[in-house]
Amino acid sequence: MRGGDWNDGMNRVGIEGKGESVWLGFFLCEVFRQFAGIATAYGDASFAEFCGSEGTRLRQALEQHAWDGAWYRRAYFDDGTPLGAASNEECRIDSISQSWSVLSSAAPGERSRQAMQAVDTHLVRRDDGLIRLLDPPFDKSSVDPGYIRGYVPGVRENGGQYTHGAVWAAMAFAALGDSERAWDLFNIINPLNHARSPAAVAIYKGEPYVIAADLYALPPHVGRAGWTWYTGAAGWTYRLILESLLGLRRDGEHLTLTPCLPAEWPGFSIDYRYRSATYRISLRQTPPGAAGQQRVTTLIVDDVAQTGTRLLLVDDQQIHRVHMVTG
Numbered sequence: 001m002r003g004g005d006w007n008d009g010m011n012r013v014g015i016e017g018k019g020e021s022v023w024l025g026f027f028l029c030e031v032f033r034q035f036a037g038i039a040t041a042y043g044d045a046s047f048a049e050f051c052g053s054e055g056t057r058l059r060q061a062l063e064q065h066a067w068d069g070a071w072y073r074r075a076y077f078d079d080g081t082p083l084g085a086a087s088n089e090e091c092r093i094d095s096i097s098q099s100w101s102v103l104s105s106a107a108p109g110e111r112s113r114q115a116m117q118a119v120d121t122h123l124v125r126r127d128d129g130l131i132r133l134l135d136p137p138f139d140k141s142s143v144d145p146g147y148i149r150g151y152v153p154g155v156r157e158n159g160g161q162y163t164h165g166a167v168w169a170a171m172a173f174a175a176l177g178d179s180e181r182a183w184d185l186f187n188i189i190n191p192l193n194h195a196r197s198p199a200a201v202a203i204y205k206g207e208p209y210v211i212a213a214d215l216y217a218l219p220p221h222v223g224r225a226g227w228t229w230y231t232g233a234a235g236w237t238y239r240l241i242l243e244s245l246l247g248l249r250r251d252g253e254h255l256t257l258t259p260c261l262p263a264e265w266p267g268f269s270i271d272y273r274y275r276s277a278t279y280r281i282s283l284r285q286t287p288p289g290a291a292g293q294q295r296v297t298t299l300i301v302d303d304v305a306q307t308g309t310r311l312l313l314v315d316d317q318q319i320h321r322v323h324m325v326t327g
Contacts, residue, residue: 001075006096007133009148009157016078022066023074026100026107029055029062033105041252059106067111071118072097074134081143084134090141094134095119096165102172113176119169120181128222129188130215131166133157154218156226161215163189163233167240174244174260183262186240194223211237248272248281256310257299257324261285275315279322286327297326 001014001021013019032055039048066072074084074094084094098115101107107115123132137159138149151158170185187193195201195208206212206225211234214226243249246268247259255272267284299306300323311322 011146018078020076023097026104029106030104071115099168099172130161133162133165156214160217167236171244179260274313276317281322283324
């Protein structure tokens with residue numbers, strides 16, 4: 001953890017060099033996974049093996065030491081005191097450890113689903129249009145996490161909505177196949193939905209066409225937008241829409257289509273450019289079958305049926321037609 005991880009406001013959690021970040025553990029599992037693939041592609045078998053073995057060791061450590069019973073802890077202080085645990089007076093739960101337990105695929109499915117249910121229960125405030133980063137905020141506890149306590153409780157990282165982390169929560173629900181909650185959280189994040197009436201505009205006070213870095217969860221400013229225009233959450237929101245919800249993911253020279261759509265959507269169409277080629281993709285969603293019936297997906301590329309949901313991208317200056325039916 002040292003002087004802070006993603007949340008640089010937690011700059012004293014591991015200041016002596018002994019504290020550990022649970023979130024960074026999950027993130028590092030994903031780094032190991034991706035670099036193992038890169039090493040394999042370059043023929044570096046020894047480094048690929050190293051990444052695989054270290055990733056396995058780290059996953060085992062996370063499961064042994066980071067699970068708190070209903071969600072994952074956030075970190076450990078230098079003296080071993082847990083952060084983000086049910087026993088904590090402040091910051092009992094932090095969303096990003098839960099989200100990345102899913103996004104890294106490092107946690108067992110039953111635990112990651114339970115962890116995301118905890119996010120929904122403790123951190124999503126639908127009536128206020130907020131997805132908080134952590135709860136309760138830091139204020140008067142004896143532990144010193146760092147300058148995050150300099151923010152008023154309920155503002156920015158200190159218990160407000162920090163949109164970067166909120167987007168990760170929506171992505172995690174999509175990764176679990178929970179389209180209802182993935183779209184629910186996206187609709188909370190979407191700035192358009194904070195400007196649908198004069199009363200909403202008076203609360204939000206931000207532009208309805210850019211992502212706000214944070215929203216306040218503190219009366220009398222609940223729902224007010226913080227900084228706009230500068231935030232990296234905008235790029236993550238784009239990825240949420242394109243990759244997690246519409247389901248277009250490129251991996252080298254392949255494109256995988258795994259849409260996570262609302263049940264009422266009939267489908268969508270999109271033009272996807274790959275170098276000199278254009279792929280005109282149309283997706284049709286049919287009503288689901290009977291309960292327990294396996295979902296069936298058909299993928300046709302240039303009138304040729306494909307196996308699975310993955311297609312090879314070709315740089316050939318041509319227009320390719322892709323039809324997908326799922327239901």
